[in-house]
Amino acid sequence: MKIDLISILPEFFDSLDLSLIGRAQQDGLLEIRRHNLRDFTSDKHRSVDSPPAGGGAGMVMKPEPWALALEYVLAQPGENSVNQSATERPVLIIPTPSGELFTQQAAQELSEQTHLVFAPARFEGIDERFTDWASDLCEVRRLSIGDYVLNGGESAVVVMVEAITRLIPGVIGNEASLEEESHSDGLLEYPVYTKPAHWRGQQIPDVLLSGNHARIEAWRRSQAEERTQRIRPDLWERPQSC
Numbered sequence: 001m002k003i004d005l006i007s008i009l010p011e012f013f014d015s016l017d018l019s020l021i022g023r024a025q026q027d028g029l030l031e032i033r034r035h036n037l038r039d040f041t042s043d044k045h046r047s048v049d050s051p052p053a054g055g056g057a058g059m060v061m062k063p064e065p066w067a068l069a070l071e072y073v074l075a076q077p078g079e080n081s082v083n084q085s086a087t088e089r090p091v092l093i094i095p096t097p098s099g100e101l102f103t104q105q106a107a108q109e110l111s112e113q114t115h116l117v118f119a120p121a122r123f124e125g126i127d128e129r130f131t132d133w134a135s136d137l138c139e140v141r142r143l144s145i146g147d148y149v150l151n152g153g154e155s156a157v158v159v160m161v162e163a164i165t166r167l168i169p170g171v172i173g174n175e176a177s178l179e180e181e182s183h184s185d186g187l188l189e190y191p192v193y194t195k196p197a198h199w200r201g202q203q204i205p206d207v208l209l210s211g212n213h214a215r216i217e218a219w220r221r222s223q224a225e226e227r228t229q230r231i232r233p234d235l236w237e238r239p240q241s242c
C-alpha cells in the first residue's frame with residue numbers, strides 16, 4: 001500500500017517510522033510519503049490560508065496548494081515492491097470533525113486499497129471547492145475519529161493510519177490476535193490475565209486454569225457480551241458482524 005500524507009506539519013508523522021509501521025515500511029509492505037503543503041505555494045510567505053468568504057472567525061485553507069499537492073502525489077509512481085493497480089481509484093481522506101465516523105469497518109475497507117492520500121487541515125478547514133474538484137480524481141472520504149475537536153487533522157491521521165495499516169497482511173506479527181480484539185466482532189474484548197495466578201489478593205478466574213478450551217471460549221464470549229452491554233450499549237444494539 002502507498003500512503004501520501006500532505007500537511008503543513010509533516011514532522012507530525014515521524015512517529016509512523018517507529019515500531020510495527022516502521023518495520024512494515026522497511027519490509028516494503030508499505031510506503032508512507034510525507035509532503036509539506038507549503039512546497040505547493042508560490043508566494044513569498046508560502047501562505048496556505050485566507051479569511052473566510054462571508055466573514056467570521058478564523059482562517060480557511062486555500063484550495064490551490066491542496067490541488068497542486070494532490071496532482072503531484074497522484075503523478076508519482078510507487079517504489080519497487082509497493083505495487084499499485086492502474087484501475088483502482090486512489091482514496092483521498094479528509095479528516096474533519098464534520099465527517100462520517102471512522103470505525104473498524106472503515107479501517108478494514110481502507111486497508112484493502114492500494115493508494116491512500118490524507119489531507120489533514122489546520123485552521124477552520126479547507127475551501128469546500130477542493131473536495132468537489134478532487135472527487136473527479138479520487139474517491140473522497142471525509143472522516144472524523146470521534147465527537148470532540150482537535151486543533152488539526154494530523155493526530156487523527158496518525159490514528160487512522162495505525163488502525164488501517166495493522167490490518168494489512170504481514171504488518172503485525174500475530175494475525176490471529178486481530179480476530180480476538182475489541183471491535184473485530186462487534187464486541188468489546190474480554191478481560192485478559194497472565195501469571196502469577198495469585199496477585200496482591202486477587203486470583204485469575206478458575207475457568208482460565210481449567211484447560212477446557214470450550215469452557216474458556218464460552219466464558220470469554222459471555223464476558224465480552226456483558227462488557228459490551230454495560231459499557232457500550234450503542235454497540236450492543238447495532239447488528240453484529242459475526
Ligand code: 6GU
Nearest residue numbers: 095096145146148150156
Ligand atoms: Cl479528523 N479532525 C479534527 N480537527 N478534529 C477531530 C477529528 C478530525 N475527529 C474528531 N475531531
